[in-house]
Amino acid sequence: MYHDHFGLREAPFLITPHADFFFGGANRSALLDALAYALAREEGLVKVSGEVGTGKTMLARVLIGRLPPQLRAIYLADPLMDRRELLAVLADELGCADRAGDTPHRLLRAVQEALVADFASGRQVVLLIDEAHAMPADTLEQIRLLSNLESERHKLIKIALFGQPELDVLLDRPDMRQLKDRITQHFRLDPLEPDDVAAYIDFRLRAAGYRGPVLFGHAAAARIARDSGGLTRRINVLADKALLSAYARSAHSVTAADAQRAAADTQTRADRPAGRRPPDSGRLALSALVACVLVGAGYLLGRHLPGDAGTRPHMSPPPEPAAAIAASAPPVETQASSPAVREPAAETSHPTPTEDALEALLARSREWTGTAPGERWFIQLMSVPANRADHVPDYVRRAGRAIDPQQLRAYRTDTPAGAQIAVIWGDFADRRSALRAVDELPGWIASARPIPRQLRSLRTDG
Structure with a gap:
């Protein structure tokens, strides 16, 4: 306007996040250089933590363009996946999905062979995981196992975790100590x-x-x-x-x-x-x-x-x-008050229209997630912490103008870092059909790196 x-x-x-708007002041540029340097060296795991809204996703996106040419970046925006799904996504990104089986063991074997082939050609893979604080503990354990993959003298994959301060709390748990010990560089993004x-x-x-x-x-x-x-x-x-x-x-x-x-x-x-x-x-x-x-x-x-x-x-x-x-801003509460307007009544516990819309969406979605065959596939478009659930109805309304709104659903799940709300779409007979649908998604939806998932795995999230 x-x-x-x-x-x-x-x-x-x-x-x-848009790389052209990356602000290099306030030590942001120095942090970016330090990250690129750490990943270019023989570091296995690095971590970046920061409060909600400090610019972690922007940093990760810009980092991709700053990595040296021998490093190939794979960016995961949605952490809500089990260990098999993580390996399946990696196999797809590495071009070895056709040779991989369905079991985690076979997927890991195919991923390892692809990483060895990349290393032999002079390239290494850097895995950037956004919202890592929301990743299930079992999947984080798979991340640790991936960090163990190495040639005689070099790591085959480098990993960077980006997450909220809850990631630090999560890594302090006794069962996470092996993963934490493998993190060689800890960075913090401050306001x-x-x-x-x-x-x-x-x-x-x-x-x-x-x-x-x-x-x-x-x-x-x-x-x-x-x-x-x-x-x-x-x-x-x-x-x-x-x-x-x-x-x-x-x-x-x-x-x-x-x-x-x-x-x-x-x-x-x-x-x-x-x-x-x-x-x-x-x-x-x-x-x-x-x-x-x-x-x-x-x-x-x-x-x-x-x-x-x-x-x-x-x-x-x-x-x-x-x-x-503020059409570009997330939904926020408003309060009316002026000399010409009567002071609003005291707050009540009535749900807001946004909360009503979200609960209606979750209820409608449960009909499908509870009755459809577990062999069906869907596409997970995005996820947010439950305390940011007010973003979901707006996202669904916008997405519904670009893809079939009747196929848009949402579900709530618990993770080690707290509850999450995920938006999903579609109903597919197999993974190949879901992957084809991913390729046809509008650019603004595809930029969040949506992933195909099987309904059976969703039923085990909670």
């Missing part, structure tokens, strides 16, 4: 310091094509730094909404008031104590935020915007205002 107004060629604050947030915002804007003076004032950047806690995903959400607020005012700079409106809408203050209400000056009516998108009507907070409102197309208010204001 605001691209032309600010001279942008694309959205600067999407939360989807941005307040002084780095302004540089990060400016970098993202210029990567998106902005060529003007500094767009976010010092006070605006400081407010976003405080409300985001330095987490890049939160920074992106807040900066995007602050830009929209400035655009609604027909302004060409972002002020602290714009950042305040963004914070009031998203309510992601990282330093706000539990149970404490934000100050009145930090809250904004939901109707005011809806007005930010009604630029065609020419009003903001009940006042006409400067300029000819008739030159802009009219936009009707959508049924979900928060989603309209």
Whole structure:
């Protein structure tokens, strides 16, 4: 919406990782170089841990492009697979699936032979595992066994684990000590310091094509730094909404008031104590935020915007205002409050529409997962921790516009790192059919590296 107004060629604050928007400041570039160096040497296992939203997936994606040519990267975005499925995915990536059998032993043998052939031709494989904290313990044990594969003097496969701090907790368990002992390099990705947030915002804007003076004032950047806690995903959400607020005012700079409106809408203050209400000056009516998108009507907070409102197309208010204001942001709670609006009633335990949609999806999915033959196959598209389950209904709605929505399902499973919600799709007679369907998925879905799974394995996840 605001691209032309600010001279942008694309959205600067999407939360989807894109290598062109990798911020090398705040020691990110140094960490990337250290990772590439560690994997290029004879290191077997390296680990990167960091809080949700610090940029681990972005780091992994950029790392793939920085590895030396003799290292071939295999990226696994979805850790919810058993050890046989892990080996089947590796066999498929290494081109030896046709020679592999169905048992873990035969799959491992085929993978080992392919790795030996790669090594003989001067290449080694680097396995990058994202969300490793959610990987089942049995599969992590298979990772340890893979790290044992070696020639006379060299490792046949190098492995990098990316995960939330729960990964550190998981590796401290007594039954994980053998895996932990094989990790030779431990890296930590920390949130941005307040002084780095302004540089990060400016970098993202210029990567998106902005060529003007500094767009976010010092006070605006400081407010976003405080409300985001330095987490890049939160920074992106807040900066995007602050830009929209400035655009609604027909302004060409972002002020602290714009950042305040963004914070009031998203309510992601990282330093706000539990149970404490934000100050009145930090809250904004939901109707005011809806007005930010009604630029065609020419009003903001009940006042006409400067300029000819008739030159802009009219936009009707959508049924979900928060989603309209930040279409690229995850669903967030909103709170309405202003002198002209009655204070909302106290919170109740009633489920939100998002929670209702998720529960309906899970209930409908259980009909298929509970009755279909265990030999059937499906495609696992993505998974998120249960505390981020609000992402799932939006993902399903978007995916349903690109693939058959009747085949979209979800299920909940428990892992050593906590509960997960996974989105799955399809109903196939065999793995080959599922693989063909994977090849036909839209690019934005395929970028998460979906994997075929057999229904029998899903029934053992819990």
